[in-house]
Amino acid sequence: MRTVDLLDRMQPVYLTGRNRTIDYMNGPFRDIAPDLFPEFKSADRLDQPRPPAPRELDAILDRIAGGEDTVEILQQVQTADGTRYYRSSHFRLVEDGAPAGYAGVYTDVTSENDAARYAERTTSRFEDIVRAASDWVWETDKNLNLTYVSNRIGDLTETPPRQLIGRYLFSLGVPEEAERRQPEIGRLPDTLMPFCGLVLLIGRTEETRRRVALSGAPYFDDNSGDFAGYRGTGTDITREFEAEHRARVSQAALLDSMKELQERNIQLAQALEKSNAASQAKTDFLGKMSHELRTPLNAIIGFSDLSLLESFGKLPDRYKEYFGDIRKAADHLLTIINDILDAVNLDAGKAKIQLEKIKLKPLVEEVLPLVEAEARSRGVDIAAVTVDDGWAVKADRGRLRQILINLVVNALKFTEQGGSVGIETGTGDDGTVLLTVWDTGIGISREQQGLIFDGFHQVQADPVIAPTEGTGLGLTISQQLARLMGGDLRVESELEKGSRFTIILPATAKKQKKKRRARKPVRNSA
Numbered sequence: 001m002r003t004v005d006l007l008d009r010m011q012p013v014y015l016t017g018r019n020r021t022i023d024y025m026n027g028p029f030r031d032i033a034p035d036l037f038p039e040f041k042s043a044d045r046l047d048q049p050r051p052p053a054p055r056e057l058d059a060i061l062d063r064i065a066g067g068e069d070t071v072e073i074l075q076q077v078q079t080a081d082g083t084r085y086y087r088s089s090h091f092r093l094v095e096d097g098a099p100a101g102y103a104g105v106y107t108d109v110t111s112e113n114d115a116a117r118y119a120e121r122t123t124s125r126f127e128d129i130v131r132a133a134s135d136w137v138w139e140t141d142k143n144l145n146l147t148y149v150s151n152r153i154g155d156l157t158e159t160p161p162r163q164l165i166g167r168y169l170f171s172l173g174v175p176e177e178a179e180r181r182q183p184e185i186g187r188l189p190d191t192l193m194p195f196c197g198l199v200l201l202i203g204r205t206e207e208t209r210r211r212v213a214l215s216g217a218p219y220f221d222d223n224s225g226d227f228a229g230y231r232g233t234g235t236d237i238t239r240e241f242e243a244e245h246r247a248r249v250s251q252a253a254l255l256d257s258m259k260e261l262q263e264r265n266i267q268l269a270q271a272l273e274k275s276n277a278a279s280q281a282k283t284d285f286l287g288k289m290s291h292e293l294r295t296p297l298n299a300i301i302g303f304s305d306l307s308l309l310e311s312f313g314k315l316p317d318r319y320k321e322y323f324g325d326i327r328k329a330a331d332h333l334l335t336i337i338n339d340i341l342d343a344v345n346l347d348a349g350k351a352k353i354q355l356e357k358i359k360l361k362p363l364v365e366e367v368l369p370l371v372e373a374e375a376r377s378r379g380v381d382i383a384a385v386t387v388d389d390g391w392a393v394k395a396d397r398g399r400l401r402q403i404l405i406n407l408v409v410n411a412l413k414f415t416e417q418g419g420s421v422g423i424e425t426g427t428g429d430d431g432t433v434l435l436t437v438w439d440t441g442i443g444i445s446r447e448q449q450g451l452i453f454d455g456f457h458q459v460q461a462d463p464v465i466a467p468t469e470g471t472g473l474g475l476t477i478s479q480q481l482a483r484l485m486g487g488d489l490r491v492e493s494e495l496e497k498g499s500r501f502t503i504i505l506p507a508t509a510k511k512q513k514k515k516r517r518a519r520k521p522v523r524n525s526a
């Protein structure tokens, strides 16, 4: 093989004469020369027998001429195949002790350069991550003595990280559950087991103490494959631990109060059961008792009526008066018993009502005679106890009559001599019919207005004007009945001015009437 061929198989090489013309370039140099020197881009320059050194090379040779021994250059070159890197070495040629020119050798270092840059990037990435991470990163030798710690550790140990190098990893703090953990830690260099969440208590005093969870794994020498040490991270879990602790404490407190609540609930349920049973027993008793009382009461009423009629012979006036008193007392008792029975039945949901169209004018006219005597004896004017023609409601006849009597009797009972009682009709916003019994009596205070519909409640009024006869059940029953009929009973009142009790009832459906009338002609014509 000729020397020239051999040279063509070597790295790119050039030689120049003293006058810096390129006297020789081997094939590889010729190949890369256009990429290295823009002046060689035009082929004819390169093909000249001894082309002068291009400008960039000239500058390098200047440095050698200026006294430098060897000039080393790393050059980045854009080729058609991408970026390549060449390291070149340029030096002086000497012949017989006299300068004879220059020479240069090029080496393609692209892959070495890529590897170096990759390593650099990886390192800087690692460093960035370590810097940004809240955890700290550590590395030990095979005796678990620290060879590397990231800066974060300084915050925890109050020692500059550099001073920690060489210290035994587990001497940074006291392991939690030391008794269980110490043997495991001691065996690590033999077992080479990874570990996770091993808590070290770092800090001298209780206040500065931090809890750090260590996790690590063994690493091995790249060449020999021998165990080289451990690498891992440490996480400050003090805050999480405290939060968890607090959560655990409040959860325990919560559980306690829940338990207490449950117990209270059970007690309450038991009490409610007892009270329901008692209430039921009371209702049963009242119902039974009223029923039992009514039978002998009917005998008393019957016999006093018979006596008052003097069916078996004339009675002395005294006795007649007594029988009159007995009859009146028995009547009063009967009212009370009937009220109690009514209330009991309403409470038990046993009361039955039958809705029908009721004209109000005739109903009021039915009630009037029942209260006239009472009004006269009390000196109360009831001229206004009337209703215009045309008012009708949907209600249970007997029950509506009962409510009306109750309200008018109450109005008379709580109105002083010279006062008056009346009835007013009207239409509610929703088309209901309002039937109001008003009086100019003693009135009811605002707070009592909220109570009078409760069973057995009576306002402790003036015993002279309004002696508390009755049971306090009338309004309760009346309101419950009105509600059963799809309406209500409400009160408005002012002390010493009077009261207005309004029965609200559904009107009879007028639309239906119209429809029925409208249908008739259709049927007739058919």
Ligand code: ADP
Pocket (backbone or CB within 6 Å): 410, 411, 412, 414, 439, 441, 442, 443, 444, 452, 457, 458, 459, 460, 461, 469, 470, 471, 472, 473, 474, 475, 476, 499
């Ligand atoms: P009672 O059988 O005692 O009349 P009610 O339920 O009918 O029971 O009435 C309860 C209480 O409401 C009465 O005791 C009375 O204090 C008060 N009250 C009812 N109607 C009137 C009224 N028109 N004026 C003043 N107070 C009244």
